[in-house]
Amino acid sequence: MSRSSSAMIVRYLSDAELGSGAKLPAEIDMAKELGLSRNSIREAYATLTAQGVLIRKHGIGTFVARPPIMNNLINGPTFWGMVQMTGADPSLRELVRDRVAANEELATQMDIPPKTEVVHLRWLFCANDQPVVLIDHYLAPHIRSDNIDWQASHNLLAALADQIGGEGAELETWNTAINATEEEATILNVALGKAILYGSVRVHDARGRIPIVSRHWSNPKLFSIAHRLPISAMQLSV
The missing domain is CATH 1.10.10.10 (Winged helix-like DNA-binding domain superfamily/Winged helix DNA-binding domain)
Structure with missing residues (x-):
């Protein structure tokens, strides 16, 4: 409760x-x-x-203590929760757990030197065993992750909350539409070149570090985003 x-x-x-x-x-x-x-x-x-x-x-x-982060992965609806709200049975498959050398793009996003080794997790959220969202998580070198049971905790920020901290932490998100590559199409079970939703998430902790960078691809047949917001008089007059 x-x-x-x-x-x-x-x-x-x-x-x-x-x-x-x-x-x-x-x-x-x-x-x-x-x-x-x-x-x-x-x-x-x-x-x-x-x-x-x-x-x-x-x-x-x-x-x-700080302005609440809406739609975050601690207090807002997670991908797991979104599946549950549809009445479907959610599940999480861990496809990859390894360490990779950060390329130039990832290193820039995480504010670390290129080729720094980071933890990489590839998750696939499913609804009634149908692939919904593919996620690549990258964890900065200072994040301790060896003892975390990812299957028991499908909420990444909640699992790492003690290391990230709450006060002063921020969540930066970005979304767009792209065409599915062969790898994404195969995993999400969509046609090659199909328009899918792509997004990235970057977490900023109170010390100015970037502990987590995530990238996700969504099956447009099974996943959508909707917002219901008030319309102000100012907006109506523009």
């Missing part, structure tokens, strides 16, 4: 446009606002404080 309560609070922070330093309602008031029990709110506050999203000041209250 605390996980869903945490997600509801993060959504509340976004909807209320509460930025860094803003004070949250008291537990009893937040419970009434969200229709949850006070115990659920207390547990959620504790969880988000541990993640660095909130700061508790004894005798004063609870405050936003």
Whole structure:
């Protein structure tokens, strides 16, 4: 319950446009606002404080430590969660786990010298055993990953949260459409040259380092992105 309560609070922070330093309602008031029990709110506050999203000041209250990252891999819907929301059965296949020398492009993205060795994970998310999203994760040399059970933790940022930290961390995303190469077409079971969604994610920690760079390709037959946002009077007048 605390996980869903945490997600509801993060959504509340976004909807209320509460930025860094803003004070949250008291537990009893937040419970009434969200229709949850006070115990659920207390547990959620504790969880988000541990993640660095909130700061508790004894005798004063609870405050936003940083603006919440919407659609992130900790509190927002993951690819696993997106599959679940469709009613399909999600699964994760680890296709590759190795170490690679960063090429010029990856080294630039991670802000490390070219040919630096990094951990590489290739994951394939499926819905009812049908391939949905192919992901390549690259972990910076300072990230400790040997003891993490990736099959038990299909949420990468959650698995590495203690190393990345919450306060001051940022998520940078970029998406576009590309034509599937032979490798991508084979893995995602789409036609060669088919238009597919390609995206990249770069995580910035509070110390200015880039612990994770991820690249993902999505099967357009089974995966889509939708947003529902308010239209302001300013937008209507333009």
